[in-house]
Amino acid sequence: MNERKTYFQQLDYTLLFLIFLLMCISLLAIYSAAMAGQYNVEPTYFVKRQVIWFIIGTVLMIGAMVIDYDMFKNFTIPLYVIGLILLVVVHFYGIERNGSQRWISIAGNEFQPSEFVKIFLVLALAHLLFLITKDYRERTLKEDFVVVFKVAAVGFPAFFLILIQPDLGTALVIASIMGTMLLMAGISxxxxxxxxxxxxxxxxxxxxxxxxxxxxxxxxxxxxxxxxRIYGWLDPESDPGDMGYQLLNAMQGIGSGKLYGKGFTEGVLSKSGAVPEIHTDFIFTVIGEEFGFLGATILIVIYFLLFYRMIIIAFSCNNMYGSYLVAGVIGLLVFQIFQNIGMTIGLMPITGLALPFVSYGGSALTTNMIAIGIVLNVNIRTRHYMFGSEELT
Structure with missing residues (x-):
């Protein structure tokens, strides 16, 4: 009973509250986006489905949270191998859409294996780095190169299989995960x-x-x-009716929101259907147009607070395996957020990356919720004292 109480007290409510805020923003933005002319559905259609995905994601988050994260080591290799097999299946039998072959259909439900491979890779690399760096001694430059080579050997198959789908955005997320975890490992x-x-x-x-x-x-x-897409990013004005169409309309919509925005469901470009995929990849356009610079800033601040909490958890844990897990999750989320927001304002090329916890979609949302469950898991099993931390056993 005391142990359960300790776990309950160790739960990071700040992190959970930030996820709740993102969930509320998501439902409001998706409801408004569903009113766009490109969708012939009731405004609540996508919202109801997103609520269901949030519920499923919450259950999976709790599942990832309650199991002692040290036990993840027992499933690392099987999960990662299954993930790679699914990526191979996608290559030969996947569903093609918009020039990419990323989805598998099972019992009428489509899911994107690459989303779950991101989590499997975090688990695999955390275990690998823990095994090769657990002696805490200072490594030579040559030994650091060996660490990088081993990480690349594990991560490259997933990177390559995702890249040839082709899905450059998710492949870069894989690279971001590897880079962040190498940074945590203290590579020169x-x-x-x-x-x-x-x-x-x-x-x-x-x-x-x-x-x-x-x-x-x-x-x-x-x-x-x-x-x-690259041409449309570098010079959208050269072909505003085709290559630059999506980006120009997205930037115009965000810019027209000015300081306070046009008001909830009052976005003109958001409702006109001028921005394709506005409820998924370009959901930030809705936020910028309807809630303005202030609303967009609040969203970005919430993300910064989310990362701040995760960084604190990573460095508070005196078990390097737990620190590597949290670092992998940070790498997984940071690049997606930077890329998604950046592509809607012209800073980055357009890719198919969703805005974590905000964009509509099941595979990405459940993956991110599992990732948060892993972070909470690490925090729960770390006792915090005035002068240090100790892992719960």
Missing amino acids: WKIFAVLGAVIFSFLATLVWLHNNFFEFFTEYLVKPHQLR
């Missing part, structure tokens, strides 16, 4: 500098191939719809 900044140089060289090579060997570039490296 020199290695990050080398990795940055390699990435820059790779991008420079792609630009050179685009300019000098365009046919090879479009046939083997970049899909036509991906290239159109």
Whole structure:
């Protein structure tokens, strides 16, 4: 009884309250987005389905929270292997939509395996890093390279299988998870500098191939719809009726919200159907237009507070395995939020990433709720004292 009481007291209510606020924002924005001309449904249609997904996600979050996270090590390899198998199945038998083959249909219900692979990868890398860094000794540069190589060997298969769907956004989330967890592992900044140089060289090579060997570039490296998205991002005004259509309308809608917004359900562009996928990938457009700069700022502040709480939990845990788990979740969420908001205001190219806890969708929402359950799990099993922390046993 005392142990349960301790667990109950250790529950991070601030984190839960922030998730609740995001849930409320999500339901309001989805309700308003459902009134757009591109959807022939009742405004409550998507809201009801999103509520169901929140309930399912909450159940899964509790499940991820109540099991001692140390037991996750027993399921790491099977889960990750299952995830990779599902990605292979998607490649051969997946449902194609908008130029990408990302979904599997089971009993009439579609889900996106890559969403769950993100969680499986966090578990796998946390276990791997815990095993190879648990002695806490200072590593040489050569040993750090070995750590990076092992992390890349585990993460690259998922990265590659997702990239060829093609789903660049989720593939970059995989890279973000690996990078954040390596950062938590204390990898030398020199290695990050080398990795940055390699990435820059790779991008420079792609630009050179685009300019000098365009046919090879479009046939083997970049899909036509991906290239159109890049063109639409770099110069949307050059083709406002096609490549730049979605981005220009999204930015116009957000900009027209000004300081206080036009009011709930009063967005003009949000309702006109001028912004495709406004209830999923471009939900931030609704928030910017109807709640203005103030509403968008409140949303971003909530995200910052969410990350602040998770960072505190990661560094309060004296079990490196728990710290790696939380770091992986931070990497999983941070890039998605930055990418989603960035693409709606023209800072980033358009990808199919949802805004965590706000965009409509089942696979992404349940994955993120499981991720929060893992973070709460780590916090619950860490005793906090004035001068340190100790893991609950």
